[in-house]
Amino acid sequence: MNLILKIEELALFLLGIYFFNILDFSWWWFIMLLLTPDIGMLGYLINTRIGAITYNVLHHRGVAVLFYLIGIYTQSQTIQLIGVIIFCHAALDRVFGYGLKYFDHFKHTHLGDLKK
Secondary structure: OOHHHHHHHHHHHHHHHHHHHHOOOOHHHHHHHOOHHHHHHHHHHOOHHHHHHHHHHOOOHHHHHHHHHHHHHHOOHHHHHHHHHHHHHHHHHHHOOOOOEOOOOOOEEOOEEOOO
């Protein structure tokens, strides 16, 4: 992946950290929850199509922003936290070259094929 795109994703990760900092949670919550969106990989135990869907839902920044906005609307910092965690995790994944998945196999992403 192009270096400039990785820098952009890193900037988005830092933006997510800023939004986490606004919330009233201890930093250990951020550290503990940062990898939880990867639970979406469990869908691959069923098949690649379900796996791609569950993975993508938990790694899509649009979903993250939607959660954050719903949290603002409902005044729920917990829902906002879910949005921030998904947002930060997705940005960090993309820094390392992991993108949203296609239905054929886990290593086929919107950023290209993952190295074997």
